[in-house]
Amino acid sequence: MSRQGIEGSGFLKRRILALVLVLGVMVMALPMASARHKQNVVPRIIYVPHDNRPISNQQTAEVVQKLGYEVIVPPDKLLGNRQDLGHPDELWAWLKENARDADAAVVSSDSLIYGSLVGSRKHSYTKEQILARTENFKSFRKENPKLPLYVFGSIMRTPRSGAASGHEEPEYYRSYGADIFRYTVLKDKEEVEGLTRRETKEAAFLEELIPRKHMQDWLGRRDKNYSANQQLIKLTRGKLFNYLVLGRDDNAPYSRTHMESRHLDEEGKDLGKTEFQTMAGIDEMGMLLMSRAVNNLRKDVPFVYVRYNWGRGPATVPAYSDERISASVSSAITAGGGMPVTSPANADLVLTVNTNPNGKTYEANDRANDGRPREGTAYFADIVQEYVGKGYPVGIADIAYANGADNALMEELKKRGLLFKIKAYSGWNTPTNSSGFVIGAGMLTKYMKDADVDELLLTRYLDDWGYQANVRNIVARQLTWLRGDGFYGSLDAKREAVGLRSTRLMEQFVQENLPPFKSLEDINVTFPWNRMFESDIQRGERKDFRYFMNTAAEKTKKTAK
The missing domain is CATH 3.40.50 (Rossmann fold)
Structure with missing residues (x-):
């Protein structure tokens, strides 16, 4: 072989050796890179609340975000509110699209079946439509077989009166709510311990008093809700959910809500409490299942x-x-x-x-x-x-x-x-x-971190102590002083004035009761549901407008030069 051939052969061997070494380093680096990637990935939780109230939505997500987690929530326009009952089919499409890269999902069955919590009480869907949406969980699980899925829903509430319903029940409940509530108390008690002769007569009187069409509509809605909850329990039994909780919304020791809860407990009695339970309450369920999701991710x-x-x-x-x-x-x-x-x-x-x-x-x-x-x-x-x-x-x-x-x-x-x-x-x-x-x-x-704990405490002190226990009561007594139409449950033309007055009183509350946190420098109170019952209290550092104006002026000068 010629000298040139020998040199060419040696060069080729060196190239092959170098290539092998590079490939070896790459192969060794892949697990390390993968490990670094897993270590640096921010946990991602999909959260579908049962409406867009601050406590249901932002305040619940905020707690988990303080851990450094990414919480993905549907656009506000898809979530239900007091006037818009929500968009269940669009929410299903959003959930399926966003669940692919999630580490866990916490979802409201009320939102995905009826559009929202209020939607579960006021919708006009047929039983077939409702059960079809419930069945969507099967295809969702098939598409996401390993995704931890935590579901919370409601057992329809039984408000004590029309006034207590807060305009979140069908219109006839304003007139007959107290009678309907009392009737359900008697029917529940009849099942549990029986009625006295006097109570039996009272139940018969109420049956005659409440218009039949209203009672049929109200019980018909409840039947649809009950059937959907039955199906959710069956899906839990089939291992589609990692956990299901059904909340007994506003209820009493005897009520239709209590009766249905007893029956649903019987339906799911073969499931342990680590798989399914019914509970008193509803608005806190999102927070509880978000906590469960985090704890399970952390083992x-x-x-x-x-x-x-x-x-x-x-x-x-x-x-x-x-x-x-x-x-x-x-x-x-x-x-x-x-x-x-x-x-x-x-x-x-x-x-x-x-x-x-x-x-x-x-x-x-x-x-x-x-x-x-x-x-x-x-x-x-x-x-x-x-x-x-x-x-x-x-x-x-x-x-x-x-x-x-x-x-x-x-x-x-x-x-x-x-x-x-x-x-x-x-x-x-x-x-x-x-x-x-x-x-x-x-x-x-x-x-x-301690600073994040303090910020969460501030959220609760402003809302629960400042607004709900004090400012709300003061402004409610002053409503008649304000111009325009509107009242506590529907602010309407008074909404802006109530927001301004509430903001001033909240600023006074902060000065008198809380330390000078930077995040309390700028307070603004609004009413997203057009009523005084809940508020949205935005806060943050006060912006130095002079600084920004000077900065903008300097930029303009530089551009001119």
Whole structure:
């Protein structure tokens, strides 16, 4: 072989050797790169709330976002509100498109079947349409066989009266709501323990009093809802869901809601509580299942220790519920993926529950909620102070009053410097809404930075204490002073003026009660549902307009040059 041939052969061998070495390095690097990729990927959770209220939507997502997770929520235009009942078919399309790269999905069956929670009460869909949408879960599971799927839905509520329905029931409920409620109380009691002769006559009288077409419509809606819930239980049995919870929306110890819940419990009695349960409440379910999704992704089971105020404590049957608060708390811990423990020493959340010693729940707009200490106030504050002093991660379920904070307790916590030494707080809406939300959020705080915990506390203090327990009541009494048409449940022409007045009062509340956080410099209160019951409180750092104006001027000068 010639010298040139030998040199050419050597060159070729060196090229092949170099190529082998490069390929080897690449092969070795692939697992490392893959490992780095997995380590750096931000967990992604799909969340379909049951409507677009701040508490259902942004405030629930905010808790999980504080962990550094990405929470993907449908566009607001697809979610239901008070006037727009939602868009179930469009929501299904959105869910299927966005679920491909998700690590978990937490979805409202009410949104995907009826469009929203309010839609579940006021829709005009046929039973066939409803069951067909329920069947969509089968194809969704087939397309996403490994996606952890957590589903929450509602057992239709039974408001005590037309006024209590808040315009979220069919129009006839305004006139006959109290009669319908009483009728369902008697029918439920008849099944459980029987009726007296007098009660039997009362039930017969109510059957005659309530127009037949209204009763048929109301019961017909409930039958559709019940059938859909039956089907959801069957799908859970078929392992389509990782977890299903059905919430008993506003109800009572005897009511149609309580009756249907008993029957659905019977339907799913072969399923364990780690697969399916019914619970008192509904608005807190999204938070609880988001917590469950996070805990399962982390392969963690948080321990929760519970301590009640003295008196009736765990035996309290709170307003809007049909069971003892201890049962609701236990169910919420399970739904959130936690475990109750008997000692606070090793708990991930020490939940303190502010009940009234007499076992009653009052409304936050009661005149008695004036900030002066009541029976049990100092005792409960002592419990919180003791646990904080021992370094325990304390959460407070403030349920002495429904629909707002206990002003006496909040004043005591402020006086003792405890407001930002606890980990979680909730005192909004129904007692079970509050207890469930603080359990779901509180179990996740151990993964958060202190600054993020403080921001979540600010959200609750502004809404539950500032607005619901104080500002809302003040402005509600001033509504007649404002020009234009509108009232508490439908602000209409008064909406902007109510927003301005509420904003000023919230700014005053912040100055008097909270530290000077940067995120409290600019407050704005609006009413997305055109009523005073809930508000959207936006906050942030105050913008230095002079700085921006100067910056813009400097840029203009540079461009001119």
